[in-house]
Amino acid sequence: MSAAERLVRVAVTLLPRARRDARREEWLADLAGAEEIGIPRAQVVWGAFRAAASEGARAGRASLTPRRVLIAIAIGTGALVVGAPVAAFAVLLAADARGVVTVEKTADGEREVFWRDYPGIPEIDPAEVLAGPTLEEGEAAGRAMLTEIEDELTAELGLQWAPAPAPNGEDVAFPAQNYYGGTSMLHILNVQSRQATSVPATWEEKERALDVIEAVASRHGFTDFRLDHDAEWMTEEDAIHSHGALTPEESVIVSGGLTGPTGQWLWFTIQDMSLDHDGRFAEEFEGPQEYGWLPNSISFTYGANGLLPAADRAEFERRLAPYVGLERPEPLPS
Amino acid sequence: MAKLTRITTPTLDVVRVLVGSSEPVWGLALAKVVDRAPGTVYPILSRLEDLGWITGEWEGDTDHSGPRRRYYRLTDEGRVEAAAVIAARGRDAVAAPSPRLAFGTAG
Numbered sequence: 001m002s003a004a005e006r007l008v009r010v011a012v013t014l015l016p017r018a019r020r021d022a023r024r025e026e027w028l029a030d031l032a033g034a035e036e037i038g039i040p041r042a043q044v045v046w047g048a049f050r051a052a053a054s055e056g057a058r059a060g061r062a063s064l065t066p067r068r069v070l071i072a073i074a075i076g077t078g079a080l081v082v083g084a085p086v087a088a089f090a091v092l093l094a095a096d097a098r099g100v101v102t103v104e105k106t107a108d109g110e111r112e113v114f115w116r117d118y119p120g121i122p123e124i125d126p127a128e129v130l131a132g133p134t135l136e137e138g139e140a141a142g143r144a145m146l147t148e149i150e151d152e153l154t155a156e157l158g159l160q161w162a163p164a165p166a167p168n169g170e171d172v173a174f175p176a177q178n179y180y181g182g183t184s185m186l187h188i189l190n191v192q193s194r195q196a197t198s199v200p201a202t203w204e205e206k207e208r209a210l211d212v213i214e215a216v217a218s219r220h221g222f223t224d225f226r227l228d229h230d231a232e233w234m235t236e237e238d239a240i241h242s243h244g245a246l247t248p249e250e251s252v253i254v255s256g257g258l259t260g261p262t263g264q265w266l267w268f269t270i271q272d273m274s275l276d277h278d279g280r281f282a283e284e285f286e287g288p289q290e291y292g293w294l295p296n297s298i299s300f301t302y303g304a305n306g307l308l309p310a311a312d313r314a315e316f317e318r319r320l321a322p323y324v325g326l327e328r329p330e331p332l333p334s
Numbered sequence: 335m336a337k338l339t340r341i342t343t344p345t346l347d348v349v350r351v352l353v354g355s356s357e358p359v360w361g362l363a364l365a366k367v368v369d370r371a372p373g374t375v376y377p378i379l380s381r382l383e384d385l386g387w388i389t390g391e392w393e394g395d396t397d398h399s400g401p402r403r404r405y406y407r408l409t410d411e412g413r414v415e416a417a418a419v420i421a422a423r424g425r426d427a428v429a430a431p432s433p434r435l436a437f438g439t440a441g
Contacts, residue, residue, distance in 0.1 A: 022404075026390075029401035030362040030372065037366050044362065047372025055380050 004031055004041045011048035013287025015055055023052070100180040102329050115180035115329060119319040121306045122179050122331040124186075124263045126320050132262030135173055135187050135307040142302035145220045145266070146193040149300060152212045153196070157205055161194040164299060165292035176306055179331030185316050186306035196298040199272045203249040206270055209298060210254075217258045217266050227256040244275055252281045263305035270298050344370050348378050349387075349416045358391060358405035379406055387412030 008031055012024045027048045034041045100115040120126045133141060153159050172191050178184035200206045214225045229239055229248050236246055244252035255269040273295045276282050285295055308316055347368040352359060359367075365375040382388045389409050392402045408416055 022390075025392075025401040026361065026404040029403045032398070032400050033360075033362060033403065037363055039362060039366060039372065043371050043373065047365075047374075047376040050373040051376035051380050055377075055384075 004045050007045045008048045010287060011045070011052045013290075014049070014052035014284075017283075019055060023048075023055075100329055100332060102326075104326060113322070113326060115178070115323075116182035117319065118178045118180050118182065118323055118328075119185040119316050120178065120328075121176055121184050121186055121263075122328050124306045126316075126323075128262050129186065129306065129308055130313070130317070133264075133307060134310040134313075135189060135304075136310055138189055138262075138264060138304050138307045139172060139191060141220060142189070142191045142264070142304070145216060145222075146191065146300055146302055148219075149213055149216045150194060152216055153209055153298065156208055156212055157200055159196040159198065159200075159298065162197050162294065163292075164192045164195045166192065173307075180329070181332060184306065185312050185319065186308055187304075189302075189304040189307055191302045193300040193302075195294050197294060199270060199296040199298060201274075206248075206254060206272075209270065210256075210268075213266075213268050213300070214258065217260075220260065222258040222260040222264070222266055224259045225256070226258075227254065229254070229256075244281060250275060252276045260304075262307065264307075265303050265305075266300060267303070268298070268300045272296055344368065344374050345378050345382075346419070348375060348382070350420060352388060352406065352408050353413065353416050353420065355407075358407040360393070360403050360405050361390075362403075364406065382412070385412075387415060 005028060008027045009024065011027070012020045015023055027044065030047075031041055031044045034044050102113045102115065103110050104113050120129060132138075150159075150161055154161070173187040173189050176184040176186045176188045200209055210225075210227075217225070227248055228234060229243060229246075229251070239246050239251075243254070244250070248254045252273060252275045253269060253271050255267070257265055257267040259265055271281075273282055273285075282295070285293070289295060347370065348364060351364060351367050361375070361379055362372060364379070365372045368375065379388065379390075383390060383406070386409060388406045390404045390406050393405055396402070
C-alpha cells in the first residue's frame with residue numbers, strides 16, 4: 001500500500017461509519033486514475049481530507065478543524081506535523097506550486113529574482129538558521145527534552161510509557177518546501193514522544209502535568225506556553241467540538257504548545273476519554289486507535305519547521321548569496 | 335429537494351458541467367473539467383449529493399482492475415434546480431462538455 005493510499009484510508013476514518021466504505025472505494029479509484037487525467041495524486045489525498053472534514057461536520061460529528069485533519073494526516077504518515085500545518089500541506093501540494101519572481105532595483109536597472117531557488121523558508125530569517133541549531137543538534141536536543149518530560153512526569157505522577165505508533169520508522173526529518181515553488185535546503189523535523197499508558201484522573205493532576213511540561217521546555221529555551229482553549233481563533237463552538245467542553249477542566253482533549261527558537265516547537269496533548277460523555281470522541285478515535293494510539297494518554301511532539309543539516313551549511317550559504325539583503329516575499333498559498 | 339443556500343463560483347462551475355452532460359461524469363474527471371482541485375470539488379459533490387441534487391453510481395464493466403470509480407449525474411429535481419440557479423446567475427447557456435469527460439461511463 002502506498003503512502004497516498006494509506007492517507008486516503010485515514011481520511012475515510014474521519015467520516016461517519018455509514019459513509020466510509022463507499023468513499024474509500026471512490027477515492028482509492030480516483031487515486032488510481034489520477035495520473036491518467038493529469039491530476040497529482042497528492043491533490044486527491046488532500047481532496048479526500050477536505051471532503052471528509054466537510055461531510056463529517058455536516059453529519060454532526062465533532063468539528064474537524066484543520067488541526068484535527070492534520071492530526072489524522074500525521075497519524076497516517078507518521079510525521080506529526082500538527083504544529084506546522086503549512087509545512088505539512090506544502091509537502092502534499094508541492095506539485096502545484098508556482099514559482100515566485102520579484103523584481104529588484106539595481107545600480108544597472110532591474111533584475112528578476114527567482115525565489116523558486118531560495119534555499120530557506122519564508123518564516124525564518126536565514127541568519128537565524130545559520131546561528132541556530134543544526135538539524136542534528138535540534139533532533140538531539142528535542143529528544144533529550146522529550147525524555148526529560150517523560151522522566152519528570154513519571155516522578156511526579158507515576159506515569160508509565162509505551163511506544164507511540166511510528167509508521168515511518170526512524171525517519172523524523174523531511175525536506176521542506178520553500179513555499180516559493182521550490183525545495184528548501186531546510187528540513188522539517190518531527191520527533192514523537194512515547195505515550196503515557198494512562199491519563200491523570202483529576203484536573204489538579206493534569207495541571208501538575210502541564211506545569212512539568214512548561215518547566216522542562218522552558219529550560220530548553222521554549223516559551224509562550226499556551227493551551228488551545230485560550231487561542232484567539234478558538235470559538236466556543238470549536239472548543240466544544242474539538243476538545244469536548246468550553247473549559248480544559250471538562251474537556252476530553254487538552255492540547256497546546258510552546259515555541260522555541262529557529263522555528264522549533266513542542267506540542268502536547270492530554271486525552272481523557274472518561275470525559276467523553278456522549279461517545280463522540282471514542283467513535284472518532286477508532287481510526288487512530290487502529291494505528292496504536294492509546295485513548296487515555298499524554299503525548300508530545302517536538303518539531304522544527306526549518307533546520308539545516310550540518311553538512312549542508314556551505315552549500316546553503318552559497319545558494320543564499322543572491323538573496324542576501326532582499327526582503328522575502330509572501331509565500332505562495334498552499 | 336433542498337435549496338442551495340450558498341452558491342459559490344466553483345459550485346456553479348460543477349453544476350454547469352453536470353447540466354451540460356448527458357452521461358454521468360466521473361467525479362475526478364469533473365474536477366479536471368472545471369479546472370479545480372479535488373479538494374474543492376469533492377466537498378461540492380458531497381454537498382450536492384446530500385441535498386439530493388445529484389446522485390452517484392458505480393461504474394460498470396471496466397478495463398481496469400481495483401476499486402470502482404464513482405460517477406455523478408443530476409437527479410430530475412436537481413436538474414430543474416440547477417437550471418434555475420444558472421438562469422438566475424445570468425450566465426450563458428451551459429457549455430458543451432469537454433472532451434476530457436470521455437473517461438468511460440457508468441453502468
